[in-house]
Amino acid sequence: MSLPAPHPIYTLRGAGGALNTLHFRCHGEDPHLLFSGSGKGSIHIWNLNSRRAEKVVExxxxxxxTWVSTLxxxxxxxxxxxDMQVCLWDLNEGRSELLESVWTGSVGFCQCSLLETSPTNYLLAFAAQQTEEIKIxxxxxxxxxxxxxxxxKVGMVMCIKLWKTNSGLGPLLLAGYEDGSLLLWDVTQRAKLSQVRAxxxxxMCLTFDPRRLRGISGSSEKKLSSWTLDSQNNIQLQDDVTLVNPGVSQLCIREDGRILASAGxxxxxxxFSWKTLRPLAVLQYHTDMVLSVAFSDHQDPRQRLLAAGSKDQRISLWSIYNDGAGKG
Structure with missing residues (x-):
């Protein structure tokens, strides 16, 4: 017999707009938090213990x-x-004060990418005013x-991912473009290392697993494209995953490298199993397109959650494959 379809363990309502982006912060002491960004310009900070919005930042x-994260x-x-701005907000002691803002000049939907280079320093990559440019x-x-x-000529930059290698090289950046190309950049040398048409x-979206040097990307078609980096930092196309219906908004790999989630x-x-790309489950709850997915960073694997945000203005929270069933 097949397993019954899973259900969300609970849902969050009241965001007041489409849920474009989600970000967990559950690695420290309570309260465990989920940040959401809406199409109406509000950022909700959800307390996962009370299951209510602790604060709303307008x-x-x-x-x-379009994107939220935390330092x-x-x-x-x-x-x-x-509004072509990246804003930094002070949340210390219950505040929500604007600290800094950076003007990007970008009118697209490309989400920023953040990389911690030391305990007090970060790199921020974003699409710039010239549609094909990325600034860091x-x-x-x-x-x-x-x-x-x-x-x-590859067109507008659509999605980016900063990451750090273990080989001693400086930070690298993967970018997906309007013509379907993937480019790998060496940030230190300001040089393109490789390019493929994926x-x-x-x-529309990509994610990357630095431990396995393996990534996956999606578009408006009925296919996910997986790829790897070889020892010369060349992008090598691998297997495709055929989808039932076209269009993927976001992809996310869980921190343990076992499962992949797609927002359809x-x-x-x-x-999906991240190792084999075998389909494992279809989560059906939302009544409009799913725009964002995120895995929590709980230190206890048994507490790990998957959040999905939709155009229907709801967030669903799921507990799936936390018992090793997703080793795939």
């Missing part, structure tokens, strides 16, 4: 919030909006690091 002058070392929230700055100083501009349509335009979240 950000970006009512423009859609691990301080009580600082980072948000990105369609240091935080909290806001000092510019570099601008990455492809020589070939999709016939724009790359067909209102569903799909779970």
């Amino acid at each position: 950000a970006h002058s009512g423009s859609s919030v 691990q070392s301080t009580d600082t929230l980072i948000s990105q909006g369609r 700055i240091e935080l909290p100083s806001k000092n510019p690091v570099c601008t990455l501009t492809p020589k070939a 999709h016939p349509e724009p790359v 335009w067909d209102d569903r979240v799909r779970i």
Whole structure:
């Protein structure tokens, strides 16, 4: 017999807009928090113990919030909006004060990428005013690091991912572009290392596993494209995953490297084994397209959660494959 379809353990309502982005902070002491950014310009800080919004930050002058994250070392929230601003907020002692803002000039939907380089310093990558450009700055100083501009015509930058290698090289950045290309950049050398055409349509989302040097990307088509990096930092296309329905908003790999979640335009979240890409489950709850997925960073694996945010203005929380069933 097949297993019954899973159900969310609970849901969060009241965001007041489409849920474009989600971010957990559960690695420290209570309270465990989930941050959400909405299409109405508000950031909700949800207390996962009380299952209520602890605070609402009205950000970006009512423009859609496209990305949220936090600095691990301080009580600082980072948000990105369609008002072409990246904002840093002080949440210490219950505050929600604007500390700094960075003007990006970008009118697209490309989400920022954040990389911790030391306990007190970070790199922030974002799409720039010129649609094919990516700018990288240091935080909290806001000092510019570099601008990455492809020589070939690949169109608008759609999605980016900063990561650090174990080989001693400086930070690298993966980027997906409008023409379906993936480019790998060396941030220190400001140089393109490799390029492939992974999709016939724009790359809508990508995620990467630095431990396995393996990534996966999605677009508006009925396919996920997986790929690896070889010893020369060349992107090598691997297996494709055929989907039932077209369109993927976001992809997320759980920290233990066992399962992959996809946010579908067909209102569903799909779970795959990250090792084999075998389909494991279809999560059906939402009544409109799923825009965001995120795994929690609980230190206890048994507490790990998956959150999904939808255009239907609801967040669903799921506890799945926490007993090793997703080793795949």
